[in-house]
Amino acid sequence: MIKIVVAGFKGKMGATATQMVIDRDNFQLVGVLDPHSTESNLNQIGQYSQTDVPVFQTKEDLIESVQPDVWIDFTIPAVAFENTKFALKRKIAPVVGTTGFSEEEVKQLVGLSQQQQTGGLIAPNFAVGAVLMMEFAQKAAKYFPDVEILELHHDNKLDAPSGTAIKTAEMIAEVREPKVQGNPAEEELIPGARGADYQGMRIHSVRLPGLIAHQQVQFGSLGEGLTIRHDSYDRSSFMTGVALGCEKVVGLSQLVYGLEKLL
Amino acid sequence: MIKIVVAGFKGKMGATATQMVIDRDNFQLVGVLDPHSTESNLNQIGQYSQTDVPVFQTKEDLIESVQPDVWIDFTIPAVAFENTKFALKRKIAPVVGTTGFSEEEVKQLVGLSQQQQTGGLIAPNFAVGAVLMMEFAQKAAKYFPDVEILELHHDNKLDAPSGTAIKTAEMIAEVREPKVQGNPAEEELIPGARGADYQGMRIHSVRLPGLIAHQQVQFGSLGEGLTIRHDSYDRSSFMTGVALGCEKVVGLSQLVYGLEKLL
Amino acid sequence: MIKIVVAGFKGKMGATATQMVIDRDNFQLVGVLDPHSTESNLNQIGQYSQTDVPVFQTKEDLIESVQPDVWIDFTIPAVAFENTKFALKRKIAPVVGTTGFSEEEVKQLVGLSQQQQTGGLIAPNFAVGAVLMMEFAQKAAKYFPDVEILELHHDNKLDAPSGTAIKTAEMIAEVREPKVQGNPAEEELIPGARGADYQGMRIHSVRLPGLIAHQQVQFGSLGEGLTIRHDSYDRSSFMTGVALGCEKVVGLSQLVYGLEKLL
Amino acid sequence: MIKIVVAGFKGKMGATATQMVIDRDNFQLVGVLDPHSTESNLNQIGQYSQTDVPVFQTKEDLIESVQPDVWIDFTIPAVAFENTKFALKRKIAPVVGTTGFSEEEVKQLVGLSQQQQTGGLIAPNFAVGAVLMMEFAQKAAKYFPDVEILELHHDNKLDAPSGTAIKTAEMIAEVREPKVQGNPAEEELIPGARGADYQGMRIHSVRLPGLIAHQQVQFGSLGEGLTIRHDSYDRSSFMTGVALGCEKVVGLSQLVYGLEKLL
Secondary structure: OEEEEEEOOOOHHHHHHHHHHHHOOOEEEEEEEOOOOOOOEHHHOHHHOOOOOEEEOOHHHHHHHOOOOEEEEOOOHHHHHHHHHHHHHOOOEEEEOOOOOOHHHHHHHHHHHHHHOOOEEEOOOOOHHHHHHHHHHHHHHOOOOOEEEEEEEOOOOOEEOOHHHHHHHHHHHOOOOOOOOOOOOOEEOOOOOOOEEEOOEEEEEEEOOOOOEEEEEEEEEOOEEEEEEEEEOOHHHHHHHHHHHHHHHOOOOOEEEOHHHHO | OEEEEEEOOOOHHHHHHHHHHHHOOOEEEEEEEOOOOOOOEHHHOHHHOOOOOEEEOOHHHHHHHOOOOEEEEOOOHHHHHHHHHHHHHOOOEEEEOOOOOOHHHHHHHHHHHHHHOOOEEEOOOOOHHHHHHHHHHHHHHOOOOOEEEEEEEOOOOOEEOOHHHHHHHHHHHOOOOOOOOOOOOOEEOOOOOOOEEEOOEEEEEEEOOOOOEEEEEEEEEOOEEEEEEEEEOOHHHHHHHHHHHHHHHOOOOOEEEOHHHHO | OEEEEEEOOOOHHHHHHHHHHHHOOOEEEEEEEOOOOOOOEHHHOHHHOOOOOEEEOOHHHHHHHOOOOEEEEOOOHHHHHHHHHHHHHOOOEEEEOOOOOOHHHHHHHHHHHHHHOOOEEEOOOOOHHHHHHHHHHHHHHOOOOOEEEEEEEOOOOOEEOOHHHHHHHHHHHOOOOOOOOOOOOOEEOOOOOOOEEEOOEEEEEEEOOOOOEEEEEEEEEOOEEEEEEEEEOOHHHHHHHHHHHHHHHOOOOOEEEOHHHHO | OEEEEEEOOOOHHHHHHHHHHHHOOOEEEEEEEOOOOOOOEHHHOHHHOOOOOEEEOOHHHHHHHOOOOEEEEOOOHHHHHHHHHHHHHOOOEEEEOOOOOOHHHHHHHHHHHHHHOOOEEEOOOOOHHHHHHHHHHHHHHOOOOOEEEEEEEOOOOOEEOOHHHHHHHHHHHOOOOOOOOOOOOOEEOOOOOOOEEEOOEEEEEEEOOOOOEEEEEEEEEOOEEEEEEEEEOOHHHHHHHHHHHHHHHOOOOOEEEOHHHHO
8 A cells, every 4th residue: 555645636637646546446645735725634625525634735744744655746846846855855755747847957856866765756748648659659660660640639729740749750750760751752732731741750730629639650561551549538647647656656766757767 | 134345344444343243143244345355255364264255346346246234434535435425325324434524525425315315424433432421521511610631542642632632622612611720829830730721621641651542531529529431442442333333324314423423 | 699598507418508508609598497596697606607697497487587589408308398398389499408208298299399380309319420420321321231330438338339329220220231241151269259230230339448439330342441430528519419409490390309300 | 782582482472572572672582482483584474574583493403503691481381391491501591471380390490590590580470560569559458457459351251359369369468467347237238249358358350341451459548548550451561571580580690480579
């Protein structure tokens, strides 16, 4: 049974993480933290009325009362940095979901974790499926240099291609020689038909109402095709990765960056 | 039992049609025609060794010997035009697969067919699945104005988007008000990511080795999506439509243009 | 501008419909009804704080104050039946989403609507995409008798195949001769591999966490395939159909059953 | 430039391999072997009229004239076993596509290769994409225990599920605890709807005309899905793997079994 606290439990991600810890049999929620909370126990909040767990407003109060193994942190970057140091110094393994740390800050936290011989995880993306998709795509590209990426999102999205699509293309580019794809004499009858060109790979961004976040990496070769697709339906998709992180960090002796390090 | 002749039986499409007529229980192959043939009977050709059917080099010879109900024509446009007139004048219903007729020529043939009270079909595309896909896409667009077209072909293809994709977009445009899709403030981080713009609809052309000819019309709306996809694996896909044409033309009293008229 | 009331506005579907009417430019919400409501105006409820619309506890109170064109009803069957009669008698066109009416009740309501020369709609399924999928599948089956249905749902679902899959198979069966599919000598190495058998059509039910409600009708023929897929992501998917119903019923002179009648 | 001979060049797979060796820039075809051949040079055969390469009827004749680096073998099992020994004894690396060897025979050939310090490959399946699909599926199953397999084939196929589907399920079972999937109280309204049960994983076999050989491994988890799909369109799909084998075996010092060993 892994003892866990959740910092930032009143935010969307924090609340989802809190529920996940409550739901899992091998996890025990021993406290939650949020400076904006006014309750002293989770059972004072409607959705958690069956859950008797103390609520804290400061990390100092929390640490006086409970002894967690893992510190899940879904606060804002500035707070998360202080929280992570605070946890590591007490040999509590942090599992942190923020994209806002500088390289320097990450390096400092890794150093501290090594001194403390304490595991931890900082991950900009906790969706296990998305991380596996990128890893598989990179491996497949070694054998199938012809590849196109289709990413499909709701039509409120501002940027095209998506960050995940560009990250995937970068990872593929690490193992694939730049290569012009398609017929060398091909012609676009309407500009843009062949999509975005990233070192010869083509990326296509579909935007439609109803869609959420989907990506398909499609490889083609003589007489065959290989397709790897990830569908993300909602925020809860991150929780498989957060849970995995909690299980793994207690066995590590230093903090790692990126969920792929644990897969 | 419908009696059928195939003109142009030595070409790729003609040979496929010949085999189809032989294979179907409700069709009887009564003759084949090709000016380049040197045989007098199909059974002199390896693949047809079990099929006793006369081979003709001229349409005049053919008509002296056999009385077909239907004239399948997969010759070149110039020849096909003369053949079609020749058939109609003898009240034989033509089923013609050529994209090369002018509007004037089609009009002339339709007129002749009306005089002769004889059915017939000229179709630029005999793939029933592709014709249904376009028809369904047009109907769906009445209710779902947000639509993107993905077409996927082998990487030797020269033009993007494909002719079928442009035809589909045109058919959708007949029932859909022009409408800018996606976020009005969306930004292409790499040019072309959002594909070709046809009256606000986006068209994406994927080209990969291994692929054959595929198209997906994808609609999105509040909380739902509707997708219509056609996969064409080889030339035989046209034969469902040719067979349907043969069955239908014998019941018509004039020539029609486009397989969709018979669906 | 169509004037609309929503009965059952406190339920999940009713609340979604209420929001839809507020959001659409061509609709005007003139009142909402729910016996369990305690407010007198929608603006007393958090999510509708900007919306000044009267709340009623009884239909009699409602009709004294407002004159709607359309009556959206998402109450329970017993109430819905009375409400629909009440509306028709006042020449208000009902749009009713309940699956609980008997054939006799529907017949009675249609009769009343004819007397009153008033339009209306009762629909067990308001997802336009699902209705189109079934209609397209039925049409395609005329030309492609080989068809399999894949339906994919979250893993809490109790019944397999889904109601929509069975409805689709029934609709296809209306136009397709029963036909054994697959190799006549095919053998299941593990029982159930070939799925459920409905007059020779095979239906496959996938159940996985993360999925919502998806169905794919897949046709195959010589050298080609045609696939029609519907994805339902959440309850809001019904609102395209409810809105369409509201727009159409004001032009009808009797009540119809089934959204497909309006497509 | 790798010097290659093809044994069994008159068979379907052998002919496809011969053409592949001719087409690749880094390969040089130095001879072909078939006891049933009557030609002395490939250029006497229509499709190879531009290729000046000697044809041999016996392996002894071949080895007197040419010094290959790699011996591609697409003969029958009995011949292939002798050929492979023959090649290894002359330090020629064999690339053998047969499923007919016994475990004992494979062991004997591996032993011989070690003595000779010569690389080699025996592979029952040369489709790189299929091998990657299975490998990725196995890895994903570590994180996503809920998985269903859909395999789709032409409707002449006799067995269901396919051999590849069963192999995939076995590989997944190596890393996944048996687990009943779906709702524990789920009910099949038509038997077979939930597919074949392999340790709780469900396998669904679709059979339709037009299809070739396709497989989709679909994982689901809280709020997300991961899908890995392989499409095989024709025999040429094996050639990517044969080519890869030829490139790799020259750098090995013993024979390996299974293409996955080289990925």
